[in-house]
Amino acid sequence: MPHxxxxxxxxxxxxxxxxxxxxxQSAYTFAMEGARVLMLEAGRNYDPLTExxxxxxxxxxxxRAAPTPDKPYGYFDATVDGGWELPGxxxxxxxxxxxxxxxxxxxxxxxxxxxxxxxxxxxxDFKPYSRDGLGFxxxxxxxxxxxxxxxxELLIGIYxxxxxxxxxxxxxxGVLLPPPKARASELVFHRAGAKxxxxxxxxxxxxxxxxxxxxxxxxxxxxxxxxxxxxLAQEMxxxxxxxxxxxxxxxxxxxxxxxSTTVHLPPALATGNLxxxxxxxxxxxxxxxxxxxRGVRFVDKSTGKTHVARARVVVLxxxxxxxxxxxxxxxxxxxxxxxxNSSGLLGRYIMDSVGSTLGGxxxxxxxxxxxxxxxxxxxxxxAPWWLHPDQAAAKLDFPxxxxxGMGPSRPMPAAGTFNFLESMTKGAYGVRLxxxxxxxxxxxxxxxxxxxxxxxxxxxxELDPVVKDRWxxxxxxxxxxxSDHELRQVAHIQRTFAEVISAMGGKLGKxxxxxxxxxxxxxxxxxxHEVGGAMMGEKRETxxxxxxxxxxxxxxxxxxxxxxxxxxxxxxxxLTIMALAWRAADHAMEGMKRGDx
Amino acid sequence: xxxxxxLKWMAAAIGTVSFLDAAPRSLGSGQKGGYGTDPDLLKGAVxxxxxxxxxxxxxxxxxxxxxxxxxxxxxxxxxxxxxxxxIDEWISAPYPDQQRDRATVLEGLEWMDAEAxxxxxxxxxxxxxxxxxxxxxxxxxxxxxxxKYARAARFFxxxxxxxxxxxxxxDVGMRDAGYVGNIPLPAFNGPPPEVLKRLGIERAxx
Numbered sequence: 057m058p059h060x061x062x063x064x065x066x067x068x069x070x071x072x073x074x075x076x077x078x079x080x081q082s083a084y085t086f087a088m089e090g091a092r093v094l095m096l097e098a099g100r101n102y103d104p105l106t107e108x109x110x111x112x113x114x115x116x117x118x119x120r121a122a123p124t125p126d127k128p129y130g131y132f133d134a135t136v137d138g139g140w141e142l143p144g145x146x147x148x149x150x151x152x153x154x155x156x157x158x159x160x161x162x163x164x165x166x167x168x169x170x171x172x173x174x175x176x177x178x179x180x181d182f183k184p185y186s187r188d189g190l191g192f193x194x195x196x197x198x199x200x201x202x203x204x205x206x207x208x209e210l211l212i213g214i215y216x217x218x219x220x221x222x223x224x225x226x227x228x229x230g231v232l233l234p235p236p237k238a239r240a241s242e243l244v245f246h247r248a249g250a251k252x253x254x255x256x257x258x259x260x261x262x263x264x265x266x267x268x269x270x271x272x273x274x275x276x277x278x279x280x281x282x283x284x285x286x287x288l289a290q291e292m293x294x295x296x297x298x299x300x301x302x303x304x305x306x307x308x309x310x311x312x313x314x315x316s317t318t319v320h321l322p323p324a325l326a327t328g329n330l331x332x333x334x335x336x337x338x339x340x341x342x343x344x345x346x347x348x349x350r351g352v353r354f355v356d357k358s359t360g361k362t363h364v365a366r367a368r369v370v371v372l373x374x375x376x377x378x379x380x381x382x383x384x385x386x387x388x389x390x391x392x393x394x395x396x397n398s399s400g401l402l403g404r405y406i407m408d409s410v411g412s413t414l415g416g417x418x419x420x421x422x423x424x425x426x427x428x429x430x431x432x433x434x435x436x437x438x439a440p441w442w443l444h445p446d447q448a449a450a451k452l453d454f455p456x457x458x459x460x461g462m463g464p465s466r467p468m469p470a471a472g473t474f475n476f477l478e479s480m481t482k483g484a485y486g487v488r489l490x491x492x493x494x495x496x497x498x499x500x501x502x503x504x505x506x507x508x509x510x511x512x513x514x515x516x517x518e519l520d521p522v523v524k525d526r527w528x529x530x531x532x533x534x535x536x537x538x539s540d541h542e543l544r545q546v547a548h549i550q551r552t553f554a555e556v557i558s559a560m561g562g563k564l565g566k567x568x569x570x571x572x573x574x575x576x577x578x579x580x581x582x583x584x585h586e587v588g589g590a591m592m593g594e595k596r597e598t599x600x601x602x603x604x605x606x607x608x609x610x611x612x613x614x615x616x617x618x619x620x621x622x623x624x625x626x627x628x629x630x631l632t633i634m635a636l637a638w639r640a641a642d643h644a645m646e647g648m649k650r651g652d653x
Numbered sequence: 654x655x656x657x658x659x660l661k662w663m664a665a666a667i668g669t670v671s672f673l674d675a676a677p678r679s680l681g682s683g684q685k686g687g688y689g690t691d692p693d694l695l696k697g698a699v700x701x702x703x704x705x706x707x708x709x710x711x712x713x714x715x716x717x718x719x720x721x722x723x724x725x726x727x728x729x730x731x732x733x734x735x736x737x738x739x740i741d742e743w744i745s746a747p748y749p750d751q752q753r754d755r756a757t758v759l760e761g762l763e764w765m766d767a768e769a770x771x772x773x774x775x776x777x778x779x780x781x782x783x784x785x786x787x788x789x790x791x792x793x794x795x796x797x798x799x800x801k802y803a804r805a806a807r808f809f810x811x812x813x814x815x816x817x818x819x820x821x822x823x824d825v826g827m828r829d830a831g832y833v834g835n836i837p838l839p840a841f842n843g844p845p846p847e848v849l850k851r852l853g854i855e856r857a858x859x
Binding site for chain 2: 113117119136485
């Protein structure tokens with residue numbers, strides 16, 4: 057951990073706990089606006105420029121890069137020191153309905169390997185309770201958040217298109233980068249969708265399909281801050297456009313995709329206002345007699361020593377549930393049930409996205425002339441929720457929606473890519489097996505849904521009364537229960553996917569569609585969209601934070617990550633997390649300037 | 654642009670500046686005997702030792718080459734692409750999936766030799782192609798295998814998947830299957846016209 061002995065840990069305006077999407081955005085905003093920022097990251101330093109395995113084929117890795125408990129998404133996945141289980145940092149389950157918790161202990165956190173899917177919540181998504189009486193409204197409207205979506209999209213670079221679909225807001229002119237062309241299987245999906253009335257359109261992802269116009273964008277983001285604009289332009293100029301090879305989940309050494317480590321942190325560091333301590337595991341927020349935060353206590357993992365850092369504002373961006381755990385572990389006479397828990401809602405109403413998959417085989421895609429479909433290292437198309445009219449007419453038996461995503465059909469082969477051949481060929485081996493590999497490679501399609509879960513009281517996290525982590529802090533115990541809303545949605549997903557595969561002229565793979573949804577819903581937590589636990593609201597009695605992500609009970613604590621989500625639309629949460637983190641940081645800067653914070 | 658040029662081009666493009674000094678690697682402490690949670694992603698090293706003896710390796714090679722034989726000048730056999738060594742690496746790994754496959758493969762290899770001896774009074778590697786195929790045909794598809802061959806068929810299934818995994822994840826193997834990516838391109842133009850024509854798509858929608 058560099059510099060810790062020589063730094064004065066009480067000289068900062070802001071402490072940011074965590075370095076991923078929320079931490080990166082918070083540090084960026086504060087540092088660019090002139091605040092002195094200390095970032096604490098629990099994992100090690102990580103440099104995508106020198107550590108990213110670009111172009112390595114699987115035979116350059118142990119076990120042909122297959123997933124293992126050490127590297128659950130495969131050897132080349134950018135995640136280091138992360139996974140479903142972390143040594144010395146357990147969590148427990150309080151109900152039979154299991155929950156799995158993905159954590160990354162590394163600089164940049166989960167932004168290093170994420171799917172880069174970047175969708176705006178629409179107007180409906182901020183007011184779901186008002187529309188159907190379920191869950192909670194945000195104390196925000198789309199219009200209030202839109203300027204921050206604009207800024208985040210400009211800063212990180214998003215490809216996509218404005219398609220004018222219901223509840224899928226447009227980005228302003230000049231914000232989106234051109235979407236990549238659809239691949240062969242995506243075109244067949246598009247054609248099937250047209251027959252079925254399902255709009256298959258360009259997805260939005262944080263990948264540069266062309267160089268960013270650094271000068272223009274930087275001035276647009278920082279119109280009244282010439283120094284910030286100059287610094288950002290310099291760093292933005294270091295980013296290259298995608299060269300259409302190697303999967304984004306490996307990270308990107310040419311900075312063509314968004315990672316906190318290549319997009320947020322370089323300009324923030326270039327201001328001279330940001331210091332980063334890695335291997336610094338935050339344990340507790342310290343409060344003053346009035347109950348406000350005055351700093352944090354953390355362990356230097358390399359020495360085991362405890363340190364205290366002081367600041368006017370503490371930003372929690374450790375990932376939703378880790379940030380909740382920090383508050384729960386910050387108990388004092390004034391905050392006996394955990395800091396920020398006067399409403400009793402801390403840790404309550406946690407959510408994940410609903411996930412479900414189905415695969416098939418499409419004869420039209422067999423034996424195509426070999427062609428390069430690496431593309432932008434992730435999805436090019438998706439089908440956002442298209443049945444708003446049916447829902448409004450009460451024709452569906454579940455609320456809210458989902459989108460359809462599609463996996464690549466001609467990916468770089470991985471260890472298990474051809475396992476389907478046994479059933480497809482009824483046990484071929486020899487020369488015929490090779491011929492069939494050529495014939496069927498590219499014809500397997502896989503669909504994946506991301507759906508909206510309704511928050512419910514049976515899904516929550518609390519401190520385990522017994523189990524502690526290796527540094528002595530109580531760990532989280534999870535409770536989870538899907539409701540019929542989610543199961544019925546998954547049944548619909550399964551039915552729809554089977555119809556889509558059929559409309560593509562294909563047939564289902566080994567697994568049949570699940571008519572109940574019960575067996576086809578992804579395990580809770582495994583979509584890694586876990587949010588909530590410190591919900592945002594209008595009133596302190598019924599929420600944990602206010603509309604600027606400030607903890608009601610200690611307003612100089614900002615919950616910058618997904619913890620504030622009182623509702624989790626089907627859209628992937630990261631873009632919204634960044635937009636709200638920026639908004640919260642802007643508001644806190646004003647507060648600090650006024651002297652309120 | 655070939656791979657080597659591409660890497661050089663990329664190195665030049667990104668420059669050498671890193672924004673933070675490289676930190677020492679923390680020690681992974683996941684699965685005992687594994688490569689840990691923080692291995693060198695650029696130079697994958699296998700920390701565990703291999704299992705198979707010389708006889709087992711020869712048998713593995715013979716069976717792997719029966720499953721994926723040489724087929725013309727550009728399509729080498731499994732053993733030419735070092736698939737037997739990969740299978741040895743796989744079944745020697747300490748992780749749960751691999752440990753399960755280890756038991757299946759070790760038992761299956763013994764069964765192959767025992768079955769060859771029972772039917773033809775020779776080791777499997779000494780069988781003629783016709784003789785070897787006679788055995789494999791009985792076990793190559795678990796749903797169709799006779800009950801007495803159920804275990805052997807499960808082995809064959811695992812073994813074939815390992816052969817496929819080992820073969821098609823090499824540069825030569827993936828190109829044999831029709832994968833042509835992993836090279837930098839100045840633009841992504843979508844499927845070429847002959848592919849669109851085959852799909853009956855006149856014009857891409859964007």
